[in-house]
Amino acid sequence: MLRTDELIQKLSSTGSLEENEYAQLIKDYSEANAEKLKTLADAKRREIYGNEIFIRGLIEVSNICRNDCIYCGIRRSNRNCDRYRLTPEEILACANSGYELGFRTFVMQGGEDPFFTDEVLESIIKEIKSRHPDCAVTLSMGERSDESYQRLFDAGADRYLLRHETASKEHYGKLHPQEMSYENRMRCLRSLRRIGYQVGCGFMVGSPYQTEIEMAKDLKFIEEFRPDMCGIGPFIPHKDTPFRDEEAGSAELTCYLLSIIRLIYPRILLPATTALGTADGMGREKGILAGANVIMPNLSPVSVRKKYELYDNKICTGEEAAECVNCLKGRITRIGFKIVTDRGDIRKE
Numbered sequence: 354m355l356r357t358d359e360l361i362q363k364l365s366s367t368g369s370l371e372e373n374e375y376a377q378l379i380k381d382y383s384e385a386n387a388e389k390l391k392t393l394a395d396a397k398r399r400e401i402y403g404n405e406i407f408i409r410g411l412i413e414v415s416n417i418c419r420n421d422c423i424y425c426g427i428r429r430s431n432r433n434c435d436r437y438r439l440t441p442e443e444i445l446a447c448a449n450s451g452y453e454l455g456f457r458t459f460v461m462q463g464g465e466d467p468f469f470t471d472e473v474l475e476s477i478i479k480e481i482k483s484r485h486p487d488c489a490v491t492l493s494m495g496e497r498s499d500e501s502y503q504r505l506f507d508a509g510a511d512r513y514l515l516r517h518e519t520a521s522k523e524h525y526g527k528l529h530p531q532e533m534s535y536e537n538r539m540r541c542l543r544s545l546r547r548i549g550y551q552v553g554c555g556f557m558v559g560s561p562y563q564t565e566i567e568m569a570k571d572l573k574f575i576e577e578f579r580p581d582m583c584g585i586g587p588f589i590p591h592k593d594t595p596f597r598d599e600e601a602g603s604a605e606l607t608c609y610l611l612s613i614i615r616l617i618y619p620r621i622l623l624p625a626t627t628a629l630g631t632a633d634g635m636g637r638e639k640g641i642l643a644g645a646n647v648i649m650p651n652l653s654p655v656s657v658r659k660k661y662e663l664y665d666n667k668i669c670t671g672e673e674a675a676e677c678v679n680c681l682k683g684r685i686t687r688i689g690f691k692i693v694t695d696r697g698d699i700r701k702e
């Protein structure tokens with residue numbers, strides 16, 4: 354087995370490690386190693402993206418979901434969840450105000466709500482694209498059929514985010530009810546890629562039953578699948594789920610993994626997630642310093658923000674979008690980066 358320094362060197366020069374080497378590198382977490390990885394990741398990111406940070410306007414369209422993922426605060430069996438759904442007009446109004454604030458990507462995210470049929474989504478996507486032709490539309494609406502993904506792509510959707518959650522079938526089974534399958538998740542990701550979307554995957558850091566072995570599988574999956582985006586954030590328990598008493602994931606380890614992912618695939622778009630900002634008050638800044646280059650401020654109406662609570666104590670649920678953007682601009686500038694008005698596509702060779 355290589356020494357940690359040699360593993361870091363190998364990762365930085367080849368973008369690849371064996372699965373057991375990833376596991377070793379995760380096990381060898383230390384502040385000193387985090388610092389080394391961060392310096393290398395920062396340099397790679399600057400070669401491609403300079404000090405630019407892309408913003409995505411997040412519109413949380415519905416917290417109604419037919420699924421029952423064990424870790425999720427809006428799972429269908431949570432009777433305490435106050436359900437809502439935005440109307441197409443409300444979604445379009447969020448996009449309009451986001452455009453004024455400088456957003457050039459809108460992310461429609463929601464539970465798997467049967468209201469959002471292909472017809473409904475097609476008409477919203479087409480309307481956003483006709484009002485704002487210079488913007489990208491990203492969907493994060495869960496598992497759908499290949500035909501559905503194709504229709505939404507044909508309607509103008511550019512990107513799709515679907516966290517793979519874990520690249521271990523066994524671990525997947527411990528985080529989801531029996532009716533959900535690892536195979537279907539992977540089928541969706543392959544289908545999205547084949548159709549031509551820019552595809553985002555991702556996972557939680559520190560989820561129940563996860564060890565460095567599972568995280569190593571996630572890293573190997575990212576190395577092989579080469580997603581255009583990857584969202585990772587610490588697991589944060591939600592009080593109304595069976596995982597309520599589980600320990601939260603670590604912001605430090607999340608940043609460590611962000612640096613590793615930047616080194617695996619230097620061009621990848623990596624968000625400093627809201628979960629990271631929730632786990633640590635300076636989490637988003639630390640994420641950016643570790644190699645992230647995207648943030649996703651919330652454009653949802655303030656009246657519904659608190660209701661889209663996948664985990665406890667989510668930040669930024671009280672401010673208007675304009676306040677959020679100004680706050681983030683200040684925070685990002687203070688650490689030497691700048692938010693740009695740009696679609697923020699992946700920069701390929």
Ligand code: SF4
Pocket residue numbers: 418419420421422425426427428429463464465495
């Ligand atoms: S994680 Fe997504 S699919 Fe699962 S219950 Fe929550 S919103 Fe639904």
